[in-house]
Amino acid sequence: MSTKWRVYCTTHGYQFVWSDTEPIECPIDSNDTINSNRNVIILKENFWKEISISTKSITSSQYVRIHIFYHISNATLRRVSVSSFMQGSTIQSYDIQIYNKTQDQIILTKNLTNTGDYTVTDVGMVSQTPDFGDEVEFNAKINQNVPTGNSVNFNAFFLYIEGLDR
Numbered sequence: 001m002s003t004k005w006r007v008y009c010t011t012h013g014y015q016f017v018w019s020d021t022e023p024i025e026c027p028i029d030s031n032d033t034i035n036s037n038r039n040v041i042i043l044k045e046n047f048w049k050e051i052s053i054s055t056k057s058i059t060s061s062q063y064v065r066i067h068i069f070y071h072i073s074n075a076t077l078r079r080v081s082v083s084s085f086m087q088g089s090t091i092q093s094y095d096i097q098i099y100n101k102t103q104d105q106i107i108l109t110k111n112l113t114n115t116g117d118y119t120v121t122d123v124g125m126v127s128q129t130p131d132f133g134d135e136v137e138f139n140a141k142i143n144q145n146v147p148t149g150n151s152v153n154f155n156a157f158f159l160y161i162e163g164l165d166r
């Protein structure tokens with residue numbers, strides 16, 4: 001149960017419910033109706049946040065930016081996973097780099113070797129959570145020159161967040 005909701009019950013007024021999904025009934029009496037238009041998330045903690053991106057294919061042996069985000073949150077970014085794979089038979093491995101551009105600080109690097117199709121891989125824990133508003137880049141490079149028809153493809157990042165997301 002990672003999400004705390006405030007709901008409005010016609011009998012009992014405002015109530016608080018911990019639930020991973022949007023509540024549909026009153027926590028005191030399940031026969032009561034709640035006004036779902038008034039459901040509000042008031043707290044999220046220790047959850048994975050998915051950042052879907054349009055499919056990005058890279059062929060470069062220098063770091064290329066896959067995505068950029070702003071850490072508009074007081075929550076702690078703890079770890080990162082990525083959905084990606086190597087395509088073609090020539091590539092040996094590729095590197096993911098999470099770079100806090102605002103602080104000029106590399107907070108995570110990992111070498112990956114998965115092939116075939118999109119797989120979500122744990123990149124690991126960041127060395128330092130971004131501050132509120134920091135600009136953070138997801139970069140990647142392939143550790144060799146890449147022949148035509150080979151690439152590394154990305155379609156999502158996942159952020160493990162601890163604490164209040166607001």
Ligand SMILES: [Zn+2]
Binds near residue numbers: 010011012028032
């Ligand atoms: Zn009620």
